[in-house]
Amino acid sequence: MQPRNMSMSGVVDLAAVKAAQEAKAKAEQARAEAARTGGTGAVSPADLVIDVDEAGFDRDVLQRSTEVPVVIDFWAEWCEPCKQLSPVLERLAVEYNGRFLLAKIDVDANQMLMQQFGIQGIPAVFAVVAGQALPLFQGAAGEAQIRQTLDQLVQVAEQRFGLTGLTVDPDAEPGGAPAAGGAPVGPYDSLLEAAARALDGNDLDGAVQAYKNVLAEDPAHPEATLGLAQAELLRRVRDMDPQQVRTDAARDPGDVQAQIAAADLDLAGGHVEDAFGRLVDTVARTAGDDRETARVRLLELFDVVGADHPAVVTARRALARALF
16 A cells, blocks of 8 residues: 655645544544453553564554554664664664554565655654654664654644554563454444545545435534535535636635635645635624625534644634634
């Protein structure tokens, strides 16, 4: 599977938002199931460092990355800098006590993975969070730099993806079940899977209906709420002429529908702050039905990103000032 890039700068695209919400839901479901059954789902310290090959990459890295950030150490036996870096990463994996999982990949035996990640030289260290790959550093690195990078990684994983890591029990048997291993199949999984297939096939109408079917039974379902907001946004921008939309919005700042269309394009393109700022400004300069129309669309766009995203928190404050 080709890794997807994920920036740690705070810019969020729709794929990243969806992955974050799915990862949060799976992590929360796993924790709830562990609490319900009285189990801890703990792993031993030895399970925090694993060897991974091409055959097990999906299972051991991509799937596990919905539970815990996975740091990948690309190495080879002949690589002298690797022999200095790898022991440091292994020691830190244990020291961080489950905040990340270290996956070691021998590039000589797994050249396809090396090519997929675009690695030009080793050692090279990547991370995968909620199925998305990002480069951490390449070549020799000091321990202080490594710690700083890992601290940033685990912070992003927790704040944006709800991944608090694995529970580590020194008395657990090595090779035990991972924290999310016992997660049950949810009652709406088939509908959510149908929605995902529809999105993959660009059947936006089908995706919208599938998410609505879930929400008809569970109006507060977080993944369906997010999915519906995304699918409806993509459906709205599908047939737009971006140049014309932006021309209309620039020509008449008071045209509420033109500003709404431009905000939709902004968000679909990953320009979160621009989309929110445009609609907050529209709310501030309008009144009556026009103000309410802009306000409602802004709340709908909040659903696309997720209530806990920093840009949503900031925009909510700005909206309150515009309204009151």
